[in-house]
Amino acid sequence: MEAGGSREREARNYLEKHQIMELLKYLTSVLLFIRPEKPREYLIAILEKLRIAKATGVAFPFFMDHSNITAMFDMMDSSKKGTISFVQYKEALKTLGLCPADEVLKDDGHAITLDKFKSEVKRMRPRALA
């Protein structure tokens, strides 16, 4: 039925737009890892924190942690130089959704090291989820 098809598409778009699945995966993982006595209350607490931390309305990758960032860096730095180029760095930020269009990233001529990459990502992520 056409009506069913379009509503399904609507629903999928909604999920993607708000990154619901990633959020739910993150919440489930946290619950299973911490195993609080009262799961509902704990979930409410995390969601409240998220709500406060949300600066703009745009989706952001709170589901990444340090090992992911390192892995990402290693993938980009295929020759194992220890640095990535500025273009790669900008693309990575865009993938993570951390690169607001109006911010101007200056290319200071030096390549980006892992530490710089990590600190930049951390800076742009909401502090509550460091």
Next chain:
Amino acid sequence: MDATTAPHHIPPEMSQYGEENHIFEIMQNMLEQLLIHQPKDPILFMINHLQLDNDNVPKIVILGPPASGKTTIAMWLCKHLNSNLLTVENLIAKEFSSLAAAARKHYQINKRVPSMQLVRLIQDRVSEEDCVRRGWILDGIPETREQALMIQTVGITPRHVIVLSAPDTVLIERNLGKRIDPQTGEIYHTTFDWPSESEIQDRLIVPVGISELETAGKLLEYHRNIVRIFPSYPKILKVISADQPCVDVFYQALTYVQTNHRSNAPFTPRVLLCGPMGSGKSLQAALLAQKYSLVNVCCGQLLKEAVADKSKFGEVIQPFFEKDMAEYKLQEGGALGSLPCNAVPGTARMLLPDSLIMKVLSERLNQQDCIQKGWVLHGFPRDLDQALMMDSLGYKPNRVFFLNVPFDSVLERLTLRRTDPITGERYHLMYKPPPTTEIQDRLLQNPKDAEEHVKFKMDLFYRNAAELEEFYGQALTINGDQDPYTVFEYIESGIINPLPQKVP
């Protein structure tokens, strides 16, 4: 979580926590609500949803032909579950609502409410605070497929749908005896449900439209409609026969609405089979292990394997076994045949300390294949102390079954067992008799299958059974006195279906 390190060894505590707290179901419900309402601010919506905590409130639809008793059942369920009853009548009787007033006018003229208005009324009612907190029971709605689809479109989905059914002739006759109490609105019947107080009896009135012809007309329309409503609620629908006493119908309905449906949650079965010797535990364990790829952990077998492997546990255990073997040899002076695998020699069990058994068992249950695939345990624990020890070490089964078999059946199953000393083949004089008399002549019986020994073991089991049953509160009892595949089906359905909720 980083997916690049593989494979993940998920600690069993996680899956246990997930099962106990129904994490999957919480998340699933939240996702459903998000998709239905698609709020602009999902996080705020989720916070509110979690705070409501109304995943398990009753959301029931009761349908049925006229005179099937659905209003009575709906009212009783309401009272019992402390929920809200929604009928066409009480929806349009709502005050302070222009929508309801319009619906009333329509009803007075045409004797029915247009579907659009009805669904709007339902939508308003269901979003009211008391329905959100205590659930709702729809009586006789949806009447048609259009209404069913409209209700679904606005996001109202019942969790249980009950359809009452009875032969038409019964219903026509029943309808003739219908009486209504004008004060309370309760429905009585001249034959089946006559009120005891005479003052109620005096004020009962005969409702309109119960003549045979009118009932037949209504039934025709009902049958036309109900057939097209069925496909809207495929997995949650249950048909209950209304051609039985009211109390029985009510009891069936109540049991049904209190069961949860099978969920898609990941589930690693950790099954414990308890029962006296000869109840079929080993057989069922083997069947389960084969069908669901669980690890079959038989306590006695485990200990024997330890001895045979000459592992460090084996060396500690062996003296207990040897002492026992010597006793047997002296007693019988003959071949032992193959020992049934789930019996540690009776006297040895009293000597073999629980802590030792527990250590061997822990070693097995901690192995990766047990954690990942789940296990079926039988032959342990046999009394409360062992159960407490197992529990304290963290091995909590998520399904416990008690296999009940009467003593005579056990005797029949065990005392007729025989073994052929030359081929090693095992026979049973009743269920699997030996093919030739030559074989039959040379068959021997295992001393453990002798009647006195069986009786001794049964007594031993039943002495401890009561405590075990109390300890494993959610255990399911199964009649083991049937053919193995029937018992297996019962066990299967016990594992697959969610555990029954205890009636509050």
